Amino acid sequence: MRNLFAALAGSLFGTGLLVSGMTDTRKVQGWLDIFGQWDPTLAFVMGGAILPMAVAWIYARGRNPLMGGQFPAPPEQKLGRNLILGSILFGMGWGLVGLCPGPAMASLSFGGPGVWIFVLAMVAGMWAAPHVRMRLDALNASA
Amino acid sequence: MPVEWIFGLIGGLIIGTAGAVFLLANGRIMGASGLIGGLVDGSGRANSNERLAFLAGLVGMPMIIAHVFGFVPETAVTGNIAALVAAGLLVGIGTRVANGCTSGHGVCGISRLSLRGIVATVFYIGAGGLTVVVFRHLLGVI
Incomplete structure (x- = not known):
């Protein structure tokens, strides 16, 4: 059952991405391009997505997930360097190809093949990430 | 209101519903980079079936929409291989070091007013905007 709900969520996510136009790299780069022909679509997508998600978080209070277990703990308040540095690296890649x-x-x-090349490189990056994080933590500790 | 904005809003509502299903049914945060990354680096071995099922839906449903229903969205992905490889590496490393991407930090984090989610989103949008300005308007390569 858990896997069925996971597949349903994935299917909805994929459908929403297609409908919203977020698989079009020009719309993403258009949103980021404040000095070009600025495209605000992404803000509508984000706003639309945050709405049902906020309702879900509120509904989850004092309850348990349908499939058992527990809801995620409240978010950490600590920001940390990794959050900032990682987000900057991610944003650079995101802007570069959308x-x-x-x-x-x-x-x-x-x-097309471009997406496959991107995903293969992304998987390689994700594989390397724990090593990068270890180096960063070592740097932070010595600083 | 341009029709793209309306489709954006409707698509966004579907994305948010997906996140709500994953949270309320399975008790999990729908973050694409975390779900994939946990399979890649082995940290998500305990619930790998759930991750694979999610990814099957994420890849499979658009495949059905495109190849069975014939609605093939435009992606306009660049043909610049160096840019694709660099971007993929940056996205892969960055999202895992920051512990989240647009779906995890953006959609799921902001919707519960997580400070980390909000700060991450400000930084990746800022860095993305700066990258487009530099590579499109200053260097003219994208």
């Missing part, structure tokens, strides 16, 4: 992990996966079946 793809982030969700839309890249969603467009694997129709986006």
Whole structure:
């Protein structure tokens, strides 16, 4: 059952990404391009997505997940260097070609070889990330 | 209101519903980079089936929409291989070091007013904007 709900969530996520136009790299880069022809679509997507999600978080209070277990603990308040540095690196890659992990996966079946090259490099980056994080933590500790 | 904004809003509501299903049913945060990354680096071995099922839906449903229903969205992905490899590496390393991407920090984090989610979103949008300005308007390569 858990896997069924996970597949349902993934299917909805993929459908939403297609409908919203977020698999179109021009819309993403258009949102980031404040000095060009600025495209505000992404703000509508974000706003639309945050709405049901906020309701879900409120509903989750004092309850347990349908499939058992517990809801995630309240978010950490500590920011940390990794959060900032990682987000900057991610944003650079996102701006460079207009793809982030969700839309890249969603467009694997129709986006052509470019999407595959991106996803393979992304997987390589994710594989390397724990090592990068270890180095960063060592640097932070010695600083 | 341009039709793209309306589709953006409707698509966004579907994305948020996806996150709500994953949270309320399975008690999990729908973050694309975390779900993939946990499979790649082995940290998500305990619930790898759930991750694979999610990814099957994420890749499979658009495949059905595109190849069965014939609605093939435009992606306009660059043909610049160096840019694709660099961007993929940056996204892969960055999202895992920051512990989240647009879906995890953006959608799921901001919706519960997580300070980390909000700060991450400000920094990746800022860095993305700066990158587009530099590579498109100053260097003219994208």
